[in-house]
Amino acid sequence: MNNFSYIQADKAKEATAAKRDDKSAAFVAGGTALIDLMKLNVENHGQLIDVNMLPFRGIEMTKDGLRIGALERMSDVGEHPLVKQNFPAVSESLLLAASAQLRNMASMGGNVLQRTRCGYFRDTAFPCNKREPGTGCPALEGDNRNLAILGTSETCIATSYPGDLSVALTALDAVLTLENAKGKQRQVPITKFYLLPGTTPQRENVLEADELIVAITIPQTAAARKSKYLKVRDRSSYAYALVSAAVGLEVQGGTVRAARVALGGVGAQPWRSLEAEKALVGQPATEATFRAAAELALRGAKPREHNAYKIEMAKNTLVRALSEVAA
């Protein structure tokens, strides 16, 4: 790992200004993704700004929903009673992710900024448009078993966010609070936070250079209360999702009144399917309805040589998740 300078910020402005003034700097909270990528030389930073002393903590119900400080750790949020009761999909997405050790370390804000597990991105011996724009994408014709089938482009087919939390947050319309070096905050819905690769796969989200994620707010709804995160992977624990589904349903008298559907592992970003949601609302909560919604969710899929299996797997995962929350 190349050396870097280190600063422990005790005020938010100190952190965001340091980031603004040094293009090579990065924020560090848990460090689980960052130190890994720096050891691989995939990321190189001249300065790490430790944000752990900043006051972005707490898990509390507000009028806008559950507000979670971005520095809260995955394990604490996943096991928090307010999260378990009101947002089971969020709790499950956290506790099915990584390992107990990593969940103790990793912050909520950092989780949202995880980077792809595409093997070509993580190995500097290969070209990669995301890591070094314009160098090419070996995954197009190479090992693409784990990569995306929705929202991809000819420059990048990575599942840019490989994790679990943001899939649940996407289904439940969470909002990120960002703060910049002027001390100004703005709210960005997570559905507008990530960017599709297009011709600029290196630009993964709308964060500005001096912006820090300070909180995540999840609106309280009936569908969120009856939500679920279902994760399918190569081994039964401690693995990234091949495919996952975060769903929420509000069912009255056997009819779907509200539906939330997002998929992980298949999209270039966490994949919300408004088409599937539309196909569910007003329909009987039956497997036939769920199957029809799943067909719509995967309609635009563009598989490559090794990942066509994800289409059927995603449909089945979605049907199973919906059936389980409807039961």
Add this chain to the structure above:
Amino acid sequence: MSAPTTPAPLNPDGSRRTFMKQAGGFLGLALAPPFLSQAERLTALSKKVEGVSTISLKVNGTVRTIRAEPRVTLLDALREYLDLTGSKKGCDHGQCGACTVLVDGRRVNSCLTLAIMSQGKEITTIEGLAKENGELHPMQAAFLKHDGFQCGYCTPGQIMSAVACVKEGHAGSEAEVREWMSGNLCRCSAYPNITAAILEAKGQMG
């Protein structure tokens, strides 16, 4: 990267353990500055650290200081600077769990933790589990009794993780132990015996 101190002489059996055990306590006491509370640490450290600096780590109850760059991980600080080689380097990327230690009572991967960010915290390694008189921690004894290892390389990480797993309340059943211990891989696949050891030690941990 180089350790600032001369390597300790080897014992006749080729190990440095006895020497370091003594030297650890003694040098630690002699060299350690007063240990900083978290509030004091803020004032002391809220400026940029470049290159080698003095880093104070409280390991197994004793404050030790090293001179190291910000890029030195907690794992390397323990192994290469403090000669506490019980914590193992397996993958060095947070994928195997061999480096697991407790920081303020929580299990973490020390390979992805920076030493400089571990100041002001209580670090517990496998060397700190047994009592001073040598009596093993119930988890260590249970691993021995149930043969919870073959080559032993993953064992310190398994045991540290297992102690935390029980304390977290995640050792209610075999299935729960397997899920909550999934961050510790065992290449020899001693999993059934590891699971049995944890379930037994659970009853003996106060």
